[in-house]
Amino acid sequence: MNIRTIGAYAGSMGPSWVAGAIAAGPATMATLITAGAGYGYDLLWVVILSAVAGALAQYLAMRLGLLTERGIVGVVEDHLGEWWAWLLVVDVVLAAGVAQLVIMNTLASVSATITGVDARLWGVTWAVVLAVGLAGRGYDLLETAAKVLVAGVVVAFVASLFVVPIDPAAVAGGFVPTLPGGTALVAAGILGGAVHITLITMHSYTMRARGWSEDEYGLATFDVGASMLVAFGIYSVAIFLVAASVLTDPELSTVAAAEALGPLVGENAKWLFLLGLGGAAVSTLGGNTIVPPFVLADKLGWGTTVEDARYRALLAAVSLLSAFGSVLGGRVLGQLVLVLALGTVGTPFAIALVVYLLNSSAVPRPAATAANAGGVALLLVSGALAANFLREQVAGGVTPLSGAILAFAALLAVAIVGLFVKYARQRFGGRSAATEWTS
Template structure:
């Protein structure tokens, strides 16, 4: 009974990890899951399941840093590493989330146009205005409430789609056995990259600060992560993947085209459920992503990170309104997501390295356990390998201004991580030497 009471109590108070989960459960992740299911059948189901665990672990590490320092991540980095490191993190976050903002708006405008028949640019302006008025007017509390409702509705929509799409349970069970079919490595990297992303890691400390959470809410914050990333995001990912693996056979489909293709294959019910789920995911993701650049910029400039500070409110409104430009991009969403994936994948290892370093520094109020550190290092190695593979893939196609920019940024962040490792080693070695000298 006590456990049930605790769960009911936590369920009414959770929120920050749902905002992060809403970004994870967005069009980029959906596009990657569709590509994986349509191109390789059920064989990558194990990667989908693994991604939910990895995403939850990344959020847990970010949660520990936010709760145990009671600061935003940029402020902690500046206090314990210096201003240069803080600015590098801000640039990393703004690039990844800014480009994602435009592509997500393009997806949302395309879905809205498909459903209503109105031009996509009209929907882009309308959704940007809704974002600006809603977020700048009501702030985080409105976003959190809308996010929980939308994510729950999206999960239910995709669960419902499983009942109208024929699933081969035997083949799906076989997909839980780790294996990588030929040519699937990049797609598998995309699935993992959608759950472990720099925007999700960096925003978590700020959303918890807005909620007023401190170290005393540690159990609540942990429950929040489990409910949103492991349960809600996990169901979302598995459901989309199973639908795509069951009935789609064209890996080059965009997310909107995949929804349209479901109509003649398994009926209009599945098509509309998929479209509504895609639209809801795009709305919740766009709202969550909008607050990320203002959080880190305001923190670096010493501003408040709530709408009570007029400077933060103006910055939030500006980001929301600028996202309307994404609606005029046009073209295939999957092609545009290459850039989003590149910047996100390249930038994520640096954010993880900072979090792991800070969790083992005087910045936190309690020591980090061995198991947590092992998980953090494993995440760093996996995300680093994904980033290296992606950059190598881009360069293999020839160095152009885009791939060259990605390469230059990757090299800069790689050098920064090497510097961070050297700094940590010197600090540990220095403490050890001091202790030996004192004992002698």
């Protein structure tokens, strides 16, 4: 790839930056603060792994979107059936809906800290801004905002590294894979920020909004690498190093963590951190808002652009409902970590669907061996993290909420096994693909 090609690609990037805007959000930030403040540099290797895994997940989702030129829900319904499509829609809406409320709580809290205006008023204000902006301008506005905000957030957190003392020897030790006791939830949160069902499922829709097809394969691959591997990777490492270097209380909220930096390393670090957090919350909230309308509209046979009034109404409804997040209260940090960990429960199903469809008649050619190996590795890692999270929940006692999560996780696990059985029967059972897709 020559300099001219890179320059042309850089000017045309877009869809993966919307996914990056969601990934580089306050939930990921909260988990990184918890990891760094609670365990020092020990989990640095997980932070780096998350960027690599996130780029791989988006690459697989990109392949499915480009080769089918359709949204993932429609592809699932055509090749697996309506029940599978509805299960995916419910999985996505639950994960994105809970995240929407908690992210709004974070954004309202940050806005209140910076301005002194009540968080609930900020919640209503931001909800109206979302509704007007997204329902009025649609995807184009979101993509532009995502690129600007993600770039600005990365710059803010990288700048904070220059005012925080970093221990190079301890950083080097963080590259050695270790998993201290009690880190299952945090590790799940770190990886869950990059490999998440909302990011995987939305990618086919954002590429359709740009009108990309297989002809843009090189551009789409560059887009994934620049946003998820580079920008998101730098964002994650910078926040983690700041937290691991100077913070020692993993119970801090994201806002409290920023405020704690003032007396520790100066007001510059505090304000850089707060501005970065605010930008991350705005970009994540905007990106997350479009996910439920995308999958619901696709399942109902509606358009997935603002030209369809029904889709526009869905966008406005999700935007306005997010205002309720500002009245949640409670410890934002714990809520954000839990949101990402909950996402890991639904993510293995989305990965299994993508890998399955990439090796089916849904695409004109099957995935390469390396891509399949990466997809299976993602499935195993995300599945193991989800199992660890569920085990910790059971160990703490089964409540109505955790019981519902366990029941849904069991349903998804059965569905994943069913996908493997379908593939094995089609691949090794001697049945024709046409017969298998309709069984």
